[in-house]
Amino acid sequence: MEPDAETLLEVPISAIEHYSYCPRQCALIHVEQVFEENVFTIRGRLAHERVEQGKETLASGMRVLRDVPLWSERLGLRGKADVIEMRPQGPYPVEYKVGKRHGMHADLQLCAQALCLEEMLETAVTRGAIFYHALRHRHEVVFDRELRRRTAEVTVAIRAMLGHPRLPSARNDARCSNCSLINACMPKVLGEPARLRGLQGALFHRWPVTEVDD
Numbered sequence: 786m787e788p789d790a791e792t793l794l795e796v797p798i799s800a801i802e803h804y805s806y807c808p809r810q811c812a813l814i815h816v817e818q819v820f821e822e823n824v825f826t827i828r829g830r831l832a833h834e835r836v837e838q839g840k841e842t843l844a845s846g847m848r849v850l851r852d853v854p855l856w857s858e859r860l861g862l863r864g865k866a867d868v869i870e871m872r873p874q875g876p877y878p879v880e881y882k883v884g885k886r887h888g889m890h891a892d893l894q895l896c897a898q899a900l901c902l903e904e905m906l907e908t909a910v911t912r913g914a915i916f917y918h919a920l921r922h923r924h925e926v927v928f929d930r931e932l933r934r935r936t937a938e939v940t941v942a943i944r945a946m947l948g949h950p951r952l953p954s955a956r957n958d959a960r961c962s963n964c965s966l967i968n969a970c971m972p973k974v975l976g977e978p979a980r981l982r983g984l985q986g987a988l989f990h991r992w993p994v995t996e997v998d999d
Contacts, residue, residue, distance in 0.1 A: 798864025
């Protein structure tokens with residue numbers, strides 16, 4: 786039995802990609818309210834600003850909506866879609882990403898947008914796409930049963946994290962080098978327990994007390 790929508794703690798749609806990529810990154814952004822710019826976040830922000838110019842246009846006779854507010858009372862989701870193409874077959878959400886494709890993290894975010902659209906418009910949303918600026922290429926995403934299940938699962942995990950705020954441990958792996966939050970996260974220190982214990986020991990080292998002659 787699903788919980789009453791009124792009892793659900795609201796989850797930002799953008800948090801779904803963050804959590805899938807790294808739960809600690811998600812907690813730093815959405816719990817600790819930490820945000821730091823790097824070249825990747827600046828490029829992403831500029832790309833989204835270009836996309837958001839103009840709320841509605843026509844392309845080959847098809848309505849194209851931009852920067853569209855989305856919500857789902859059933860799942861407790863809130864956010865925005867970069868672009869929604871109103872195709873004859875149904876709404877087709879398009880998410881813009883500045884870099885290259887790395888796993889299915891963005892697919893989950895796009896699927897959450899589709900689930901919101903289905904609830905809002907009471908129509909099936911079966912496909913969407915992610916446009917990667919670095920490749921100038923659209924990657925089409927099919928919203929199958931497994932992707933929907935995984936998206937709902939991640940949403941529940943984020944809600945639990947927001948309801949009981951706690952920073953997940955740092956992993957210090959290949960994901961960290963391009964993360965704008967690397968300085969706030971300190972994965973090279975916190976992700977290596979032995980090194981952390983050594984630094985803690987040095988920090989709280991008891992220095993010998995020297996007697997001072999009267």
